[in-house]
Amino acid sequence: MTRLWVVVILLSGQTLAAPIDTRVHLGVASCAAGVCHGKGAQDQQSNVWLNEFRIWSADDRHARAYQTLLTDESKTIAAKLGLPSAQGAKICLDCHADNVQTSKRGPKFQISDGVGCEACHGGAESWIETHTEPDATHRSNLAQGMLATEDINVRAQICLSCHLGTANQFATHQILGAGHPRLRFELEAFTQNQPPHFSVDADYRERKGAPSGFEVWRAGQLQAAIRYVELLNSPLYPGDGWLPDFAFYDCHACHHPMDDVRWHASRRGQGLLPGSPRLQDQHLLMIRALAEASNTAVVPTLTQLTDNLLQAGQKGEDAVHGAATELAAWLKQQDWLKSGDDRSTATRKAIAELAAQGVLSDFAHAEQAFMGLETLSIHIGDARGLQSRLDELFDTVESDETFSPSKFRAAARRLLNAL
Numbered sequence: 001m002t003r004l005w006v007v008v009i010l011l012s013g014q015t016l017a018a019p020i021d022t023r024v025h026l027g028v029a030s031c032a033a034g035v036c037h038g039k040g041a042q043d044q045q046s047n048v049w050l051n052e053f054r055i056w057s058a059d060d061r062h063a064r065a066y067q068t069l070l071t072d073e074s075k076t077i078a079a080k081l082g083l084p085s086a087q088g089a090k091i092c093l094d095c096h097a098d099n100v101q102t103s104k105r106g107p108k109f110q111i112s113d114g115v116g117c118e119a120c121h122g123g124a125e126s127w128i129e130t131h132t133e134p135d136a137t138h139r140s141n142l143a144q145g146m147l148a149t150e151d152i153n154v155r156a157q158i159c160l161s162c163h164l165g166t167a168n169q170f171a172t173h174q175i176l177g178a179g180h181p182r183l184r185f186e187l188e189a190f191t192q193n194q195p196p197h198f199s200v201d202a203d204y205r206e207r208k209g210a211p212s213g214f215e216v217w218r219a220g221q222l223q224a225a226i227r228y229v230e231l232l233n234s235p236l237y238p239g240d241g242w243l244p245d246f247a248f249y250d251c252h253a254c255h256h257p258m259d260d261v262r263w264h265a266s267r268r269g270q271g272l273l274p275g276s277p278r279l280q281d282q283h284l285l286m287i288r289a290l291a292e293a294s295n296t297a298v299v300p301t302l303t304q305l306t307d308n309l310l311q312a313g314q315k316g317e318d319a320v321h322g323a324a325t326e327l328a329a330w331l332k333q334q335d336w337l338k339s340g341d342d343r344s345t346a347t348r349k350a351i352a353e354l355a356a357q358g359v360l361s362d363f364a365h366a367e368q369a370f371m372g373l374e375t376l377s378i379h380i381g382d383a384r385g386l387q388s389r390l391d392e393l394f395d396t397v398e399s400d401e402t403f404s405p406s407k408f409r410a411a412a413r414r415l416l417n418a419l
């Protein structure tokens with residue numbers, strides 16, 4: 001698992017509109033000229049760096065996403081799935097490249113560019129000319145169709161389209177079973193871990209605002225929870241066979257040694273039966289921590305809706321669709337998750353408490369809890385002082401192969417005592 005130790009503060013915006021991108025994609029070569037975004041070093045005169053292409057091509061894994069499809073690992077995955085090749089398969093290209101329809105590709109577009117500028121910023125057809133004009137503003141660029149990556153809810157949706165999936169591009173259990181790595185996502189950590197090609201300075205704040213690490217983390221949890229329950233409502237959940245797609249369930253409910261019995265009595269309180277897989281609820285549990293810290297009145301409803309969903313996951317498709325619909329509607333109404341005070345200290349404590357109580361018992365819970373605890377500590381500013389406790393907690397989630405719920409819980413208790 002990756003970690004981050006840099007502190008940078010980011011941007012703002014609160015709409016829930018899905019990013020819609022229907023413009024022609026001109027290709028990275030259209031952005032990369034030496035006088036445009038391909039300078040050798042940061043340009044001191046301009047408000048943006050103008051060396052974004054250099055950073056992306058040298059250090060950003062998105063630039064290598066297509067090349068990944070040519071590796072032996074991808075060849076093996078493709079062969080197991082019965083695909084002639086990975087780089088020729090739509091299902092792989094949809095997330096490992098900017099795979100827009102052929103009619104939406106400009107003359108310089110190359111699929112081998114991988115996840116290029118326009119995969120995140122939107123097709124540049126309608127703004128490539130205007131965005132360099134002297135009177136261009138960020139607002140006028142957005143009006144021309146540039147995607148609002150500075151809006152953290154929109155950004156979360158863009159990233160999640162590949163890092164969790166959509167109804168059309170998804171890492172099914174078949175793809176995972178063929179060897180694809182398990183996907184996990186936390187917006188603030190992943191924003192920080194992408195090599196930065198922008199800086200949030202005074203000029204940036206003036207143009208785009210600057211949400212805090214807490215706000216970015218919160219937006220990521222909300223959008224991931226909404227995306228997950230919406231995917232449960234798509235045709236992906238029942239899948240093609242007589243069993244639902246296992247990718248929606250907690251991986252480690254099935255994938256751990258049998259002599260390490262993890263079922264505990266509290267799950268019976270949730271209405272769950274031993275020996276059955278559980279749907280994933282790691283993002284819902286992070287939202288529960290947010291609720292414990294900022295809006296305790298909603299905790300009983302959220303807990304009930306989550307339990308209903310988990311129980312439905314042991315009943316069948318209709319029950320899942322019903323519970324997911326209710327939960328999606330509820331999540332979208334929670335305006336307190338889109339604005340409001342900085343409750344980072346109380347939220348961090350709530351995560352540590354849920355972990356120390358053993359509520360966060362699955363590996364995916366523990367992984368999100370660790371990322372949240374570290375992200376929020378960096379935001380709060382005391383991560384250095386807590387470093388040995390965070391390191392100890394990291395050791396317990398570093399590998400899902402050796403994950404032990406009791407060791408995680410004990411490390412969480414020690415961190416809680418240090419807060």
Ligand code: HEC
Binds near residue numbers: 120160161193
């Ligand atoms: C079009 C699909 C797509 C979009 C959109 C996308 N990513 Fe990715 N991302 C990928 C793929 C594929 C990889 C893995 C690339 C590889 O190594 O081959 C990746 C890798 C990463 C990594 C490295 C992961 C690691 O384990 O170190 C980070 C960080 C990341 N993405 C952050 C983001 C963020 C933040 C956003 C949104 C602003 C985003 N991504 C949007 C497809 C996407």
Ligand code: HEC
Binds near residue numbers: 071089096163166
């Ligand atoms: C839903 C989007 C999605 C789909 C579909 C998808 N991938 Fe990925 N893939 C990702 C992301 C995101 C990562 C990076 C995961 C991370 O590090 O968090 C990744 C990582 C990988 C890696 C590991 C790369 C590394 O450097 O560690 C391989 C190999 C890979 N994908 C191959 C494939 C192949 C082959 C297919 C088609 C069968 C495919 N992927 C389909 C999103 C996807």
Ligand code: HEC
Binds near residue numbers: 056155
């Ligand atoms: C994985 C998603 C992703 C990819 C790929 C990507 N960007 Fe970005 N970019 C972002 C995010 C997120 C931000 C920060 C939010 C914002 O300012 O809009 C950003 C910001 C920017 C900014 C604004 C800086 C400022 O000060 O306002 C520029 C310019 C930019 N990117 C250019 C590029 C170029 C050129 C490429 C391709 C070489 C590229 N980006 C590739 C996600 C991406």
Ligand code: HEC
Binds near residue numbers: 179181248250
């Ligand atoms: C309901 C139980 C269940 C869940 C939940 C589940 N799997 Fe599986 N998984 C299986 C079964 C059954 C197989 C087939 C094992 C075999 O062929 O020996 C399998 C196979 C695999 C394999 C191939 C392993 C091998 O040895 O061939 C991988 C990798 C994998 N799953 C990953 C995942 C990931 C990642 C998740 C969570 C997103 C997940 N699984 C969720 C039951 C499950």
